[in-house]
Amino acid sequence: MALNLTPQYHEADAKYRAAKTPEEKLAALEEMWRELPKHKSSEKMQAELKKKLSAARKALQHGGPKGPARVDPFYVPKSGAGQIALIGTPNVGKSAIVGGLTNAHVKIADYPFSTPLPLPGMVPYEDVQIQLIDTPPVTADHVPTGSFGLWRSADALIVVADIASDSVLEDVETCLDHLAERRIELTDGPRARPDEPEAILRVPGLVLANKIDLPGTNDNLEMLRDLFAARVRIEPLSVRDADRMAHLPGLLFELTRVIRIYAKPPGKKPDLSEPFVLPAGSDVHAMARKVHRGLEQRVRSARLWGHGVTDGQNVHLDHILHDRDVVELHT
Ligand SMILES: Nc1nc2c(ncn2[C@@H]2O[C@H](COP(=O)(O)OP(=O)(O)O)[C@@H](O)[C@H]2O)c(=O)[nH]1
Ligand SMILES: [Mg+2]
Structure with missing residues (x-):
């Protein structure tokens, strides 16, 4: 099975290679971890990344082998839509x-x-x-x-x-x-x-x-x-x-540059309580992955309510979504 690494993963990887400080390294590795598809075929990469992550965390805590304890006060963990x-x-x-x-x-x-x-x-x-x-x-x-x-x-x-x-x-x-x-x-x-x-x-x-x-x-x-x-x-x-x-x-x-997408379970009303937040330009496939890792492998078709479609129109999995679209995924 192909690994299907996302552009975000590649960007995080580039950041990791360009990182000059332990803080930047850790931030990039954490991003890579978030973006790495967690399935069977990526197990080896997952293990390697975990090793690098724990080494990077240790390096930060101890400031290297001999240095004093150090935490980067400039590192702000991401939260929310952006x-x-x-x-x-x-x-x-x-x-x-x-x-x-x-x-x-x-x-x-x-x-x-x-x-x-x-x-x-x-x-x-x-x-x-x-x-x-x-x-x-x-x-x-x-x-x-x-x-x-x-x-x-x-x-x-x-x-x-x-x-x-x-x-x-x-x-x-x-x-x-x-x-x-x-x-x-x-x-x-x-x-x-x-x-x-x-x-x-x-x-x-x-x-x-x-x-x-x-x-x-x-x-x-x-x-x-x-x-x-x-x-x-x-x-x-x-x-x-x-x-x-x-x-x-x-x-x-x-x-x-994110879009909000709402999921509609088949035969039910859309769940408008909390949107799935995706990078602008994401397609139905990316939405499925966001709902549940691995779902993108099982989804077969989708219906869409929202931008540029008639209500409930069937769309391809590579259909580009727009802010506030409602998607019904069929496996
Ligand atoms: N007249 C005016 N004063 C402002 C405005 N925004 C901030 N200030 C004032 O500018 C000063 C500096 O603001 P501050 O937010 O501490 O600036 P910082 O150093 O960039 O964080 C304070 O006295 C604020 O009250 C504004 O839109 N209009
Ligand atoms: Mg200030």
Whole structure:
């Protein structure tokens, strides 16, 4: 039987080979483990991966054979429909955004470096939750240790800028440069999964031009757009503006590039209580695998309610699904 490794597995494998720190290695291995099909023909790979995982965990706990105990405080386990990390220079409003959308106890302060470690919160959007991570600031000549691993593993990245600041252009450039140095570019399209370690990683992302409520910021926004709009999407924001904040969860969901699919047991009503969350572009086959590992081998046909089909239409297993589709699987 073929192993049928997913593109996500190959991407995680590439990350593992490119990993420079024990934290990055472990994060990549954990991703590989999640993505590895767990069936008979992959038993050998499973065993090898388990060995590597336990070695990587030990290396982290002990800091190597002789070193002191060490846990990476920058490693944030993924949770919810997607993980989005903020990047920004000091005082741009990163913590205010996370504090405004989630229950995380962020510290919002008008002095710099008030956020020493990444702090995740969960943003509710319709029937899913999106993980949004507040982070310590970057400056032109400083990137907090550990940021790199987070930037690579996050599903999406948001550069936060203070549009009222005289240095807003340099600040955005600083963030994009730090990413570029680590071979990361923000994209309006899907996450691109390079096979070779040296390839540029394209991560869904945008710039939030925050504090648009402050006077005289429209000129800066225009300048920012003139300079950067060709490279990256720019969205104005004000944490003080309830309407703009209310639009943010939808924007975050868009960035995660996932779709929500509901399962309908044959002869019953669809289960709308909790969606299956899949990468955009997934087909019925991927849905079956998500419902139950191994089910994808047994599913023979499917009926679909939703985007671009008549209700209950029979579709092929390679039919590409859309957000909010309802699928009935037949084995
Ligand atoms: N006027 C205005 N002030 C904001 C906005 N967002 C954040 N602030 C203020 O900017 C300062 C820095 O915010 P903070 O979230 O701590 O920035 P961080 O360093 O990027 O995490 C605080 O005094 C916030 O109250 C906004 O949209 N408008
Ligand atoms: Mg902060």
